[in-house]
Amino acid sequence: MAKNRYRQIEQIEAKENTGSYGAWRRGFCGQYRELLIQSRHNSYKALVKTLTSKGERITCRKGCTYCCFHYVAVPLAHGMVIVDYLHNKKESLKQFIHNYEKWHHKGYDISNIIDHTRIQAFSSSMPIHDIIAVTRPLSMRYLETNIPCPFLVNNSCLIYAVRPFPCSGQYSVSPPDWCSPATTEHAVIHQLVPDDGDLLQILQLADPQLMLYEVTLPIMIYKLLTEGASSIIASLYFENRTNPRPNG
Ligand code: SF4
Numbered sequence: 001m002a003k004n005r006y007r008q009i010e011q012i013e014a015k016e017n018t019g020s021y022g023a024w025r026r027g028f029c030g031q032y033r034e035l036l037i038q039s040r041h042n043s044y045k046a047l048v049k050t051l052t053s054k055g056e057r058i059t060c061r062k063g064c065t066y067c068c069f070h071y072v073a074v075p076l077a078h079g080m081v082i083v084d085y086l087h088n089k090k091e092s093l094k095q096f097i098h099n100y101e102k103w104h105h106k107g108y109d110i111s112n113i114i115d116h117t118r119i120q121a122f123s124s125s126m127p128i129h130d131i132i133a134v135t136r137p138l139s140m141r142y143l144e145t146n147i148p149c150p151f152l153v154n155n156s157c158l159i160y161a162v163r164p165f166p167c168s169g170q171y172s173v174s175p176p177d178w179c180s181p182a183t184t185e186h187a188v189i190h191q192l193v194p195d196d197g198d199l200l201q202i203l204q205l206a207d208p209q210l211m212l213y214e215v216t217l218p219i220m221i222y223k224l225l226t227e228g229a230s231s232i233i234a235s236l237y238f239e240n241r242t243n244p245r246p247n248g
Contacts, residue, residue, distance in 0.1 A: 005226070026084070036202070058171045069143060072164055074214065082164075089158075095153055103150045115215045115219070
């Protein structure tokens with residue numbers, strides 16, 4: 001079973017590297033990854049500067065994994081970058097596939113409900129605070145499943161360098177245990193705010209279709225590994241009846 005799955009992933013990887021689409025995909029993933037790292041670096045430096053001026057410091061530490069039990073969504077553009085990274089780290093890819101099957105058992109159904117609710121809410125132009133009010137109880141239900149992210153192995157993230165924005169965009173300044181769902185304390189969390197210039201570069205690189213299609217991280221990655229991005233992109237552009245090739 002696992003052998004067949006890896007063979008299928010290898011076939012999709014070969015397809016994703018073929019011809020002008022393959023060249024475009026590789027170039028896109030390389031540029032997006034660089035911008036991602038640059039944007040994180042700049043916004044992290046800015047956050048540390050602000051916190052230091054207020055006498056606060058970040059308390060997040062390696063091995064602290066409370067965040068990795070939360071619902072995390074990722075846009076198609078970022079999912080493609082993660083898959084590109086995994087294709088160059090086959091051991092991590094295998095660990096993800098192994099963990100995904102366990103995750104699927106407890107996490108798939110609730111994630112699917114959250115994804116559909118979010119898609120409906122965004123497409124109806126619901127105000128952002130109403131979207132949060134609708135999705136927050138569902139995210140709490142996800143947290144109650146107590147299922148770790150399939151990328152979490154030995155308390156470390158397999159894709160740390162290219163982890164999604166929700167994973168890298170929040171920092172605690174309160175005691176780490178305050179992030180535990182078991183505590184009644186309220187963690188004090190600060191968000192990273194991307195530099196306007198960095199954000200603009202990312203938005204200029206990635207076509208809006210690649211940023212707006214967003215689903216649960218494990219579902220997105222598994223789908224990209226087993227079906228490829230080209231078929232998802234084609235269906236998005238077909239539905240919207242626009243140019244089938246994003247950014248050239
Ligand atoms: S991608 Fe990494 S940092 Fe994000 S939830 Fe998964 S294991 Fe944690």
